[in-house]
Amino acid sequence: MIDPHAIGGKIAVLSLALLIGGLIGLERQIKGNPAGIRTHILVCLGSTLMTLTSTEIGLGTDGIVRGDPGRIAAQIVAGIGFLGAGAIFRQGASVHGLTTAASIWITAGIGISLGASPHLGELGVAAGGLTLLTLTLLNRLEIDLKLKRIEQTLVAEVREGKGGTERLLTLLKKNEIIVLGVTSSAGEGTLQPEIEGATRMMQIQVRLPQGFDREAFFLEMTQEPSLYSFRLD
Numbered sequence: 145m146i147d148p149h150a151i152g153g154k155i156a157v158l159s160l161a162l163l164i165g166g167l168i169g170l171e172r173q174i175k176g177n178p179a180g181i182r183t184h185i186l187v188c189l190g191s192t193l194m195t196l197t198s199t200e201i202g203l204g205t206d207g208i209v210r211g212d213p214g215r216i217a218a219q220i221v222a223g224i225g226f227l228g229a230g231a232i233f234r235q236g237a238s239v240h241g242l243t244t245a246a247s248i249w250i251t252a253g254i255g256i257s258l259g260a261s262p263h264l265g266e267l268g269v270a271a272g273g274l275t276l277l278t279l280t281l282l283n284r285l286e287i288d289l290k291l292k293r294i295e296q297t298l299v300a301e302v303r304e305g306k307g308g309t310e311r312l313l314t315l316l317k318k319n320e321i322i323v324l325g326v327t328s329s330a331g332e333g334t335l336q337p338e339i340e341g342a343t344r345m346m347q348i349q350v351r352l353p354q355g356f357d358r359e360a361f362f363l364e365m366t367q368e369p370s371l372y373s374f375r376l377d
Contacts, residue, residue, distance in 0.1 A: 154196055158267065161192040161258050164272040165251055165328070171279045181232050184251050191255030197351045199260065199327035206342070217256055243279070247270045250275050292336040295324065299349045300365075308370035309344065315368060316350065318359055324349040343372050 165188025166181055192217030195217040202213030228245035250271065257268030298316075302308025309328075318321060327347045358376075365374055 148261055156256050157196065158189060158192055160265075160269070161188040161255050164188055164258075164269070168251055168275055168279070169249055170271065171276060171365060172244055175283075177231070177241070184248065187224070187248055187251045188255040188258075190216075191224070191252040192259040194220055195256045198236050217260070220252055220256060224249055231295075245278065247275065261300075273282030294352045296350060296352060297377045298346075298350050298374065299377060300346045300348070301343050301372040302346055303370050303372055304342045304344050309346065311368060312346065312348075312372045313366065316348070319356075319364070320353040321356075321361075322351040324351055370371055 162185055165185040168188075169179070169181035169184030181195065198216030199213045202215065228248045231244040231248060232241040254268045254272050254275070257264040257271065259265075301311055302312055313323065313367075325348070328346050362376075365371060
């Protein structure tokens with residue numbers, strides 16, 4: 145058990161924060177995420193250092209409580225949200241970076257527990273191990289699930305005058321296709337919905353069911369009069 149109140153213990157705690165943050169960051173960097181080893185090390189080191197400082201200021205060198213030991217550390221929870229938000233970005237109908245943002249958040253939490261006390265430090269080490277297991281083993285499970293339920297993008301130009309959007313969504317539901325997100329823009333037709341030639345370009349992020357019959361779905365799509373064109377990327 146490391147005593148964080150001794151100078152040697154403080155250095156050991158910071159070294160442990162460097163190790164845990166580095167391992168989590170390594171996993172993120174291997175998967176090609178922008179927030180990698182250095183980011184996670186700095187987050188874990190910084191949160192540990194600020195918690196150690198907060199505890200030292202609150203307790204004083206004689207161990208007598210002279211203030212709130214958690215005053216500085218409490219600001220880490222609020223501040224880390226800004227850093228995590230920088231890892232999230234949107235691309236079309238998809239949102240990326242949520243797992244990396246969550247890993248930054250949990251890394252800060254681990255750093256706080258390491259710097260708070262020996263008992264909480266042990267909890268932080270356990271949380272670090274569980275975080276690595278979650279990012280590695282469950283990633284394999286997610287890949288297996290995606291192989292069974294493929295996520296793709298359906299691009300379709302629909303005739304608005306014939307209720308094309310509603311008919312298309314009904315057709316997807318009939319084929320047990322789950323809609324994850326929808327974006328749309330004016331198509332090649334005129335911009336007035338009341339005119340027969342008005343069209344709208346739909347970009348729909350979908351999840352296909354297991355055993356999806358692509359040929360039968362395409363045949364049904366070609367027979368839909370409200371569809372001008374479509375493709376499944």
